[in-house]
Amino acid sequence: MANKLITAMDLPRSIGHVFAARNIITAKDALSLTEFELMELLDVSLSQVKLSVALISEITSPRYQTVQSLLEQRVKDEYLMGHLPTHLKGLDAALCGGLPFGALTELVGPSGIGKTQFCLKVALLAALPSCYGGLDGHVIYIDVESKFSSRRLIEIGINSFPEVFCLEGIAKEMAGRITVLRPGSLTEFTESLQEIKVSVVQHQVKLLIIDSMAALVSGECEQGPQRQHPLGWHISFIKSLAEFSRIPVVMTNQVRSRGVNQISQYIFQDSIVNDNTETFDSRLVAALGIHWAHAVNIRLVLESRSGQRFIKVGKSPMSPPLAFPFQITSMGIILLNDDGVEMVGPQINAIDHQGHSDIIYHGDKRLRPLEDSESLYNTLKWLLAGKNDIL
Numbered sequence: 001m002a003n004k005l006i007t008a009m010d011l012p013r014s015i016g017h018v019f020a021a022r023n024i025i026t027a028k029d030a031l032s033l034t035e036f037e038l039m040e041l042l043d044v045s046l047s048q049v050k051l052s053v054a055l056i057s058e059i060t061s062p063r064y065q066t067v068q069s070l071l072e073q074r075v076k077d078e079y080l081m082g083h084l085p086t087h088l089k090g091l092d093a094a095l096c097g098g099l100p101f102g103a104l105t106e107l108v109g110p111s112g113i114g115k116t117q118f119c120l121k122v123a124l125l126a127a128l129p130s131c132y133g134g135l136d137g138h139v140i141y142i143d144v145e146s147k148f149s150s151r152r153l154i155e156i157g158i159n160s161f162p163e164v165f166c167l168e169g170i171a172k173e174m175a176g177r178i179t180v181l182r183p184g185s186l187t188e189f190t191e192s193l194q195e196i197k198v199s200v201v202q203h204q205v206k207l208l209i210i211d212s213m214a215a216l217v218s219g220e221c222e223q224g225p226q227r228q229h230p231l232g233w234h235i236s237f238i239k240s241l242a243e244f245s246r247i248p249v250v251m252t253n254q255v256r257s258r259g260v261n262q263i264s265q266y267i268f269q270d271s272i273v274n275d276n277t278e279t280f281d282s283r284l285v286a287a288l289g290i291h292w293a294h295a296v297n298i299r300l301v302l303e304s305r306s307g308q309r310f311i312k313v314g315k316s317p318m319s320p321p322l323a324f325p326f327q328i329t330s331m332g333i334i335l336l337n338d339d340g341v342e343m344v345g346p347q348i349n350a351i352d353h354q355g356h357s358d359i360i361y362h363g364d365k366r367l368r369p370l371e372d373s374e375s376l377y378n379t380l381k382w383l384l385a386g387k388n389d390i391l
Helices: 013-021 027-031 035-042 046-060 067-076 089-094 115-127 150-160 170-175 186-202 232-245 289-295 376-384
Strands: 104-108 138-143 178-181 205-211 249-253 255-257 284-286 298-305 308-315 322-329 332-335
Touching: 013 035, 013 046, 027 046, 035 046, 089 308, 089 322, 089 332, 104 115, 104 232, 115 138, 115 150, 115 205, 115 249, 115 298, 115 332, 138 186, 178 186, 186 205, 186 232, 205 232, 232 249, 232 289
Parallel strands: 104 249, 104 298, 138 178, 138 205, 205 249
Antiparallel strands: 255 284, 298 308, 308 322, 322 332
């Protein structure tokens, strides 16, 4: 607002022309001077200066808002302040509707825990027609590690939404709504961001997925304040893109090991003594560091303890710290209960990785990854023709 042009304000024409003649162009130019300096520079009376300064200040200063007015505005703009439901009932309830528009949601967890499975499911949900609970939009899926599987995506769709995928023409329509990009380096990803911004605006993109951010800087991200974060610019760009376009952005993050004597650590990862007098000390922490942790709006932690997988709301401005047990089935991720367990202390952000299997089963058969050369559309036609023996 400080750069607002004085010519765009409703000042009296006589005084407005004087400001322009003295090269006082913006509100900042005018308000940086005292009233007496303006009198001398503009050669006008003190009353005219005071009137002008009052008008400029009123126009440029943001009006105060009460909590009541903010609530009323939220109700009025519910669509802009909406969410992408994940169809995980307990998680959606905890997040007040799902993944919020205009915000960054991070999934962090060890390899094979289910981060990509989650991404595939929400990609489908964003592309689904609105009459079936979707966003009826396009999706940009940035597949950094080549883990995207169109076969798995369509299996999730067929089992989760059989009434949609049996419709004539839905296969071709869904295939055309999900665009998969595979940048080979951080430089290539950086160059593609401007094109992604244009696509978001022009093609009704309703969801951006980046799987995974940590893989873009593998081996490059050193911890510590002495070095600039390699994704510092990218964090700001993606955050502004989410806020400007009002779409949810989902990003996955990897984990790294933490030594026992490592000094640099998050406050919530300090060792504590639990009820069993055992020292709690997680050896796995989220990659990308504290700067990245502060940038994301919501952090969902996926972990495994004693063979059971959990998804935890590790960071959220709208939810208590809850943990939900889950399984991965032919329908994708499903919660085993919708109530969740509230967690206290550092456990909510700790990342355990004990005894889970990386294999996903459909019945008694193991799912195999899709070859990169097979297209999403061909897989759709194949499955819808009844050739489910590939699963």
